[in-house]
Amino acid sequence: MNKPNNPQMPFIWPEPLGSTGVSRYETELPFEVAAQAAQCVFGVVSAIDARATDWMERYLADNTETRLRLVVSIHPTCRTSESDLQNLLHLVERYGDRAAFKVFPEASLFDRSSNLLCLCGVGGDTAVSVGPTENMGFAPTSPSQANLASVVTAATFEACRKWFDYLWGIAGPLHSDVATAMPNLVLPEGDVEAARQWEDYRRSCLNHESTTAPPVRAVVDPESGEVVLVDQNNEAVPSPTEAIGVPKLDPLAEYVARVFELGALVSVDKLSRIPPLEAPVKPEWFGVDSFRQTGMVRAQTSIKVAPFDEATLKKIDRLRRVSGELLPHYSFALADGVRWIPKQAIPLFEAALTAANEDAKKILGQTIGDDIQAFLGTQRERIRNDAQRMYETYHPGGKIPDNAVTNILDELKARLDKTKADKLIPKVAYSPVAFNPSQQSEWSSPWGQAFALLKGIAEFPREAMTNRFFWQGIRTDEDVLIQAMNVARDYLVEEYGGRKAKQRAELELDLIKQLENASGDTLAKCQALWSLITTGKEEAVLALVADRPVSCPA
Incomplete structure (x- = not known):
């Protein structure tokens, strides 16, 4: 198994890496890093049990300024028990106004609520985690379930707020009588033969070899998480989104887009x-x-x-x-x-x-x-x-x-x-800003700004190590600022301050300057700079610099 997965927003969970067992999440909940940075959390969660209430207990204890408002959706035969609702009441007693809950019993066994958690940070940053997985994300997940964790705009967050305020208004108050009166219903066991028939049916549905079409399987790249469909000969076949023309971000475009979001x-x-x-x-x-x-x-x-x-x-x-x-x-x-x-x-x-x-x-x-x-x-x-x-x-x-x-x-x-x-x-x-490589025309291209940003990110730690005037007038701790500005996971930052790193910094600053002045496509320059930042490999930069016309001396 690879190293634990700590995804950056936006992401879908469970990711293919997790569904295939290639990696596991670093935290209990995939979106926990965003939750820890939140000051206000509200939303609706369904069918909670002791794992969810225990997590809320630790969360409120660790984040002493955070406020929690949740509507708990329950349905007949769900995993929520009287003791789980009593645990929520204990949280209210223990944390006062910082925690409040309401209950929304669904009309029937077949009704299911959304699962939506809205996270608002101290600085006004807004994010959501939304999807079908119950119990705040502690329920067993199926590969068919897509839960989205993403930063959202102020307008989207406002729509979520209005929706939640309405749900809170019609949901019932949680008090001791409500908790103790909840019936402990369970699904009837049913017929053993019926269960066997369903399992046989399910197995036949998922058996790709039983179809007349060539069998296809999904292969997940353990590094990037990219999914490739292959046939029985391990040859790549078009994915369904590719077949209908859905644009796909190449690794560079995805990298730049995620940097912009930071x-x-x-x-x-x-x-x-x-x-x-x-x-x-x-x-x-x-x-x-x-x-x-x-x-x-x-x-x-x-x-x-x-x-x-x-x-x-x-x-x-x-x-x-x-x-x-x-x-x-x-x-x-x-x-x-x-x-x-x-x-x-x-x-x-x-x-x-x-x-x-x-x-x-x-x-x-x-x-x-x-x-x-x-x-x-x-x-x-x-x-x-x-x-x-x-x-x-x-x-x-x-x-x-x-x-x-x-x-x-x-x-x-x-x-x-x-x-x-x-x-x-x-x-x-x-002001928020986003990178969208598909927004190009005869008169517009996003790659010029992308190169400017990558260039600044690359130059920052290298200038900091080689320019003796760089830190003049800056009272911020050097190591703290270097880490804060390292949004592109620069390979050289791991070696920051070392003798070899300083030597590399001088050489690479010269290469970056030559790359900026070189002729050629801006996208190619971004690819070369991306390779230099993430791996330290200079080949792509040198290839573009070698094609630069020699300027005549003045």
Whole structure:
């Protein structure tokens, strides 16, 4: 048996690897990693038993902030017993408002509910696990059952929420009387001969050799999980989806698509940025027209006043713009002005923003104090004297009006008042993004952005090991950030920091640069870079670089 399977969303379970016994899941439930990261879990589960209630007990104990809301569907003769319902009541007693359950008895033995768990993370990430397998996934599974675990959009999650709220409204409350009154029904044993006939029938249905068509069997690749249908000669035959023209992602496209799903587009929210502390003032206050025009020549006068010395102003202004300066250290470029950040790097990035914001507030506090009006009072004479000298450049021997100085101070106060906000540096916005290789036309292709992302991912750890200025200004722990940015399972990250790894990093950075500048198809470049990142093999890169035209020296 291969190493335990820890699938990444989206995935179907049980996967062919599990159904064939090639591998087993690393956790009790296939979707458990996503569940552990959830803050809110709701949905409907059917026919639970002690395995499910025990899992809920451990789950609530381990995740002290998580809240659980479940409708339990039961039907006559299902595995759920009185003791299972009593266990749910004990969970409510033990965890209070963090756990709540309702019961929905189905009308008959033949009715079956959906099994849907909705997972909402701390950062608003949303995912679902939905399918026919009962008992939260602890029931025996059949290869014919397809349970989907997937990240979903906000709109899809909202539809699930509305559906669940309705079901919760019509389901019955779970209390002690309901638990103790549940009848312990079992299916009648039936006729032994009937059971034998059904088993014979089932065996004949699954016996491919009994048909006139050539027998076909499924072969599962133990590494990729890819399913190939082969005939009696072990020759591949078309799959049913292939026969009807369903597009199939090749390994590279699937790899890139899964990488894209591990992050989001990120941009600086310029609307949340406080204005520069150096306030523009009206030239008219200095007795100068804002605009002058002579014939075809036009002049515009601009005057600004700073509330404190230039060195302090520059230091605060730099911190005010730090979001954009920090972002490249925690994200990758997809195109000019478009950046992608790994979800696991977001907490590190926001911690850096918080630290920079605290630095800015500290400098402002040391400079201005708690009373802006009092601070400006201490600066009034300096501002008056500087304004007077500026006024004299326009009107030699003249005196700046007192109301002009008052207006300047009012403008500076309006600017400084905005620094009392909780955030001195701008916020950022995250947006979901997906890679779809089928969306190509004469004027569009997804592979340019794919190459840019793979290039950034490959360069990050290699630059970190070889560029002595790389970590300048970054306060995040080096090993933690390297792991957070390693969304493509880069082979070199496992050897990060070693002497041989550094030597490899220098050579591969040069190869990546040559690959970027080489002529040729972008898809081929992505394939070459993919091979380099995942295996360290350079052959595909070297083949493309060798075809690059030699540039003439300047």
